[in-house]
Amino acid sequence: MAVSLTIIGKENSPLYIWMDEGRDSLQLQYLAHTGLDVIQEKISVGQKLPGDSRELYLGLLYASEEYKIYGYTTNSKIKFIVITDVTNAALRDNEIRMMFRHLHSIYSTVVCNPFYVPGEKISSQ
Amino acid sequence: MSAAEDVLFELLHMEIVKTFTDSKDKDDAASKLEYIGFTTGYRFVERATRETNRFKDELDIMKYICKVFWVSVFKKEIDNLRTNHQGVYVLNDNNFRFLTRISSGKQYLQYAPRFVTFTCGLIRGSLANLGINCVVTAEVSHLPACKFQVQVQRG
Numbered sequence: 001m002a003v004s005l006t007i008i009g010k011e012n013s014p015l016y017i018w019m020d021e022g023r024d025s026l027q028l029q030y031l032a033h034t035g036l037d038v039i040q041e042k043i044s045v046g047q048k049l050p051g052d053s054r055e056l057y058l059g060l061l062y063a064s065e066e067y068k069i070y071g072y073t074t075n076s077k078i079k080f081i082v083i084t085d086v087t088n089a090a091l092r093d094n095e096i097r098m099m100f101r102h103l104h105s106i107y108s109t110v111v112c113n114p115f116y117v118p119g120e121k122i123s124s125q
Numbered sequence: 126m127s128a129a130e131d132v133l134f135e136l137l138h139m140e141i142v143k144t145f146t147d148s149k150d151k152d153d154a155a156s157k158l159e160y161i162g163f164t165t166g167y168r169f170v171e172r173a174t175r176e177t178n179r180f181k182d183e184l185d186i187m188k189y190i191c192k193v194f195w196v197s198v199f200k201k202e203i204d205n206l207r208t209n210h211q212g213v214y215v216l217n218d219n220n221f222r223f224l225t226r227i228s229s230g231k232q233y234l235q236y237a238p239r240f241v242t243f244t245c246g247l248i249r250g251s252l253a254n255l256g257i258n259c260v261v262t263a264e265v266s267h268l269p270a271c272k273f274q275v276q277v278q279r280g
Contacts, residue, residue: 055178074174
């Protein structure tokens, strides 16, 4: 299970932040920021690199001693960041990819919800 | 999509156009129709590009609109895409879906613009969500062909 999930909007404003209870939320937010920087780098450099797959899934962005940060970006410049425990061996690359795809389909249903104004914070009760 | 859904979309569009053009404040009709198109396009493209790879550049996005997007909405590709490589794109559709039901000839030509306003908004909304701010205008010179002009706003 992931430790933290962040959805970031077009202009890098946070749309949704979820964190596992009992974690150091400040540290996780720092890590999410780190991830966001790497994503921005990947997106801009990716335009110049030949042979870049231009897949929506960006793979592992950064690994600290405790956590791993994975990133995903949609064509509409929405970024998803998932943080997992380094020790969690059950989550392989493929599982993370599936998680992001699922997340993306959930996000697109949120956007299609007539009560949701695009660009606003996502709230769920 | 089945045949019933196909025609349903066309009929719904006709009724939306009718509702707004018959309403009291006719001046607002065009901007309201365009706005409906904008929000529809904005939300729709989020779903439509789910399986698409990241776009390389602006032209890549326009090609997507002409091919994949147009097929999913209008069941055909854009017949001709032209650009001056400075932010102006002209999309030609020789048999535009919302105009095919109108009898060709001069009789209804003056009413044609109201049937393309929604689509202008649709294109603008889709491009806005994909990161391109633009102005979209349409021109109908003879039915059922339609020419959309996309002017990208930079800066």
